[in-house]
Amino acid sequence: MSKKMHIKLKVNGKDEEFLAEPRELLIYTLRERLNITGPHIGCETSHCGACTVTINGKSVKSCTMFAAQADGAEITTIEGIGGPDDLHPLQEAFKEHHGLQCGYCTPGMITRATKLLEENPNPSEEEIRFGMAGNICRCTGYQNIVKSIQAAAAEMNAAKEAAE
């Protein structure tokens, strides 16, 4: 067996330290080692985006990265974005605007959308569709996902203006 590696991550603000084989993919680290089961395994071939997490400020498909590559990184999953008692505006908007049906793709969708809105706080429909192109939903036809993201952007922009 190849030598285990000593890996340190900061996941949703919490320091994690463990020994893992180099071939351990980050999605398995999150789900099976750390019990962070928001990021899902969909296609497992870098296409569907259900496993999307934010690593050092980038949206990344965690099925296509080894935990060893992420050693030292800061990671945010859907659990770090908001919870049942403090929903993120995107989570609230997906709920209000029916941005999901089965919900399988939703954690990846919302995690990716947080980054999209950070880079472009007021995206057009076309920019949302292009910016979300790495996330696949097989239920909704995307119409309500686009609406949800637009609604969340409006909400977040209004909150920001109110705060200024």
Next chain:
Amino acid sequence: MIPAEFDYYRPKDMAGVLSLLEEHGDDARVMAGGHSLIPMMKLRMADVPHLIDLQDVGGLSDIEVGPDAIKIGALVTQADIIDHAGLTNVAPILREAALQIADPQVRYMGTVGGNVANGDPGNDMPGLMQCLDAAFTVVGADGERTIPAREFYEAAYMTAREDDEVLTGVTIPLPKGGYAYEKQKRKIGDYATAAAAVQITKDGGSCVSASIAMTNLSDTPIYSEAAGAALVGTSLDDAALSAAVAAMLGDIDPTEDNRGPVAFKNHVAGVILRRAIERAWSRA
């Protein structure tokens, strides 16, 4: 999907990378963003007993825009290219092409070095680099050497880079004139059914120079000198466009796959090249 076992290394400098390559020979592979290699390892189509991650090697992540040329480090990502205003200002074709590669998540990780070094005929940067007459810098135990992009690709996944060499960056002469990167794909994230990179200069109404390269239409990218030559000296009328397309079709050698039969690929290649030439001309 779990890859076969391997040892993982993250050296801090190129000397560390080269000594690992020397020690492990064919059993070692370097990795940049990993978005070509890791899927292959998961499918167990690539067996990499010793994986060398380049992410901590310094000096490979810079974009330098000089008076005559652009230098792009091997670890510069597609997202870095898209976001770099100075680069887009002098070579907008790079951004236009990068936006058509994969999807947002993959573009944060996928690098220029990985895309050109991998030798996958589906990758977009190799054809683009041939169009722009770029040169690749590789470093090995005997030092550094430079290989023109137009001489780099030998067959699918076979390149002029030796196994114990690492591609460290690309140098692109400042492009002149109008540009276009046109890509036909079945969906976002797919490789091209056909793609064309075109740079054109004109004087008055006449074409002075034209550089044309095609992607995913042979087992290597195809720089079609004849297609460019068919445009030079013309006003890009319909006859010139048809001659360029005919010349290009003589240079490519597509094979049937799930993107379609050979006749369809030839057809799409012609349509895409025509569009690319027209758009580049309109910007020249």
